[in-house]
Amino acid sequence: MKRVMIPAAVFAAVATSAGAGGIDRSGQGLGALFEEGRYMELSYGLVSPKVEGTDVAAQPTGDVTATYSQLAFSYKYDVNDKLSFALNMDQPFGADILYAATSPLLGGTIAKTDTYAVTGILRYKFNEAFSIHGGLRAQHAKGNIQLQGAAYAGLSGYNVQFAGDWAPGYLVGVAFEKPEIALRVALTYSSKVKHEFDTTQVFFPSGQITDVETPQSVNLDFQTGIAKDTLLFGSIRWVDWSDFKIDPIGFPGDGLVELENTTTYTLGVGRRFNEKWAASFSLTYEPKGTDPLVSPLAPTDGRYGATIGASYTMDNMKISGGVNYTWLGDAQPQTAGVGRANMTDNTLIGVGVKVGWAF
Template sequence: MMMRVGTIAAGAAMAVAASTAAHAGGIERTTQSAMLLFAEGNRAELSYGHVNPDLTGTTVDTARVPNVADSFNLPSIGLKMDVSDRVAVALIYDKPFGADILYDPSNIVLGGTIAEAETSALTALAKFQINENVSVFGGLRFQKAEGEITLSGAAYGPASGYNVKLEENWATGYVVGAAYEIPEIAFRLALTYNSEIEHDFDTQENIAPGVTSTTKVKTPQSVNLEFQTGIAEDTLLMASVRWAEHSAFRIKPTAFGRDLVSLEDTTTYTLGVGRRFTPKFAASVSVAYEAPGKELVSPLSPRTGLTAITLGGSYKVSDQVEISGGVSHIWFGDAMPQTGGTARGDFTDNTATAFGLKVAYTF
C-alpha cells in the first residue's frame, strides 16, 4: 500500500530544503544534510534560497535600533550518481555559515558595529549499501572562509573603533554517517556527523598596523538525526534533530587578545508531513523549534531560539524534471545584546521570512 510514498522524499520532502536555511542557530545557514545520497537514480539539483531577517530593538538609552541583519542568498548545487547497485557518490556545493550584521552608525551605544563572514563548501560523499536495510556513508568537506569585524559604540568603551580582517582561507573537514531503511514503507533513519573545520586566518588588526598574525577559528561540528516513514498511501512523516557546537566558534585575534564572539550550542527539532496528491504534484508542511538560550547574547548575533513553519510543494514537469519550492516564516526568541556581561539593548518580536526554489533532473 505504501510503495508509492517513497517518491515523496524526492519531491515535497525536499521542496523546502532551501527555504529552511534560517532554521539554525549561531552562524549556521544550512543544515549540511547528506540525504542527496539517498535520491532515486542519478540526479542533478540546482537550488536557490533567499532569507530576509528582521532583527530590531532598542539600546539602553531607549534609542530604536533598525534592522541590523541584511538579507542573504543561498545558492546550492548537487550531483548524485549510482556507481553500482551498492555504491553511490555525490558532490554538493553550498554556503554553510555566514554573518551580515550592521548597527546603524547613528546609534550611540552600538552604532557602526559590523560582522561580516562568508563561507563556501564543496563536499564529496560516497555511500555503500551493506544490505537492503543498512548503509554507511562519508566523505570530505573543503571549505573556504573569510570575515571582518568592527566594534563600535559606547558599549565597547576604549575598544570602540577596533577592526579585524580575516583573510580568505581554505580548510578541510569530514562527514561520516549510517542509515537504516525499510524500502517497503519508505522508512529511513539516518545519523550524520559533520566535523568541525579549523581555519588558520592571516589576520590584519588596525591596532597593530602592518603586522600580520594568525587567528585560529573553528566552524562548529554538528550531528543530524533525520527520519522519515510512510504512514499511509502517498503520505510521509518526516522529522529531524540537529545539534551544533556553536560554543567552539571563537575569534581571538592576537593583538586584541580577547574573544570577539560568544555563542551557545543549539539543538533544532523539525517535524513535518508530506503528501502526494496527484502523480505530478506533492506538498508538505513542517514546523521547527529551537529552545531559547541565555537572554544575554553577542551583539554580533542578537537572537536566541526560534519557532518556524514551512510550506512546500513540488511538481513533476516530466519523468526527468521536477521543480519544487517552499516558504518559511520564523519567529525568533527575545535577546539582549551585551558587552562585558552587561545588557546594552533589548531585541524583541523579531522574525525572518525565507523562500527556496529547486530544479532537479533525474537521468
C-alpha cells in the same frame, strides 16, 4: 500492508533556515545522496531577517540584519549496485550584521562572514536495509568585524579583517531503510573545520594567524510512510558551538564571538496528490539558550517557524518551492557582561526553489 514508496525530496522545501544567531545557514543536508539512480539538483533561497530593538539609551538599533541568498548544488551517481557517490556544494555558515548610527552604544558595529563548502561523499549499501556513508569537505571562509559605539569604550573603532582561507573537514554516517513503507533513518556526523586566517587589525598586531573552528554537528534525519501517498518526515540537528571562538592575537578579554550549543527540531508531513503534484507542511523549533545575554554580532536566541512547500514532477524533472516564516527569539546584546540593547519581536521570511533532474 505495503505502502507506496515516496521520495523524501518530493516534500523537502528549499532550506531557509537561520540557526544560532543566523550563522548556521544550510543545515548541511544530504538529501541527494539517497535519490535513486543518477540525479542532479540546484537550489536557490532568499532569506530576509528582521532583527531590531532599542539600546539602553532608548535609541533604535535599526534592522541590524541584511537579506541574503543561499545557493546549493548536488550531483549523485551510482558506481554500481552497492556503491554511490555524491558531490555537494553549499554555504554552511554566514553573518551580515550592521547596527545603525542611531544607536550611540552600538551604532557602526559590523560583522560580515561568508563561507562555501565542497563535499565529496561515498555511500556503500550492505543490503536494502543498511548503508554507511562518509566523505571529505573543503571549506572556504573569510570575514570582517568592526566594533563601534560607546558600549565598547576604548575598543570603539576596532576593526579586524580575516583573509580567505581553505580548510579540510570530513563526515561519516549510517542509514537504515525499509523501502516498502518509505522508511529511512540517517545519522551523520560532520567534523569541525579549523581555519587559520591571515589577520589584519586596527589597534593590535597585524600579520598574525587567527585560528577559528567552525563547529562539529550531528544530523538525524528520518522519514516514514504513514498512509498511502503520505509521508511523515523530520530531523534533529545538534551543533557544538563551544569551540567556536574568534580571538585574534592581542585582543583583550574572551574574544569577539562566543555562542551556545544549539539543537534544532523539525517535524512535517507530506502528501502526494497525483503523479505530478505534492505538498508539505513542517514546523521547526530551536530552544533558547540558558543566558539571555548574547554577542552583538549574533543578536538572536532560539526560534520557531513554519514552512509550506509544493513540488511538480514532469518526466525526469522535479521543481520544488517553499516559503518559511520564522519567529526569532528575543535577546540582549552585551559587552563586558552587561546588556546593551533589547532585540524583540523579530522575524525571518525565506523563499526558495529547487530543481532536480533524474537521468
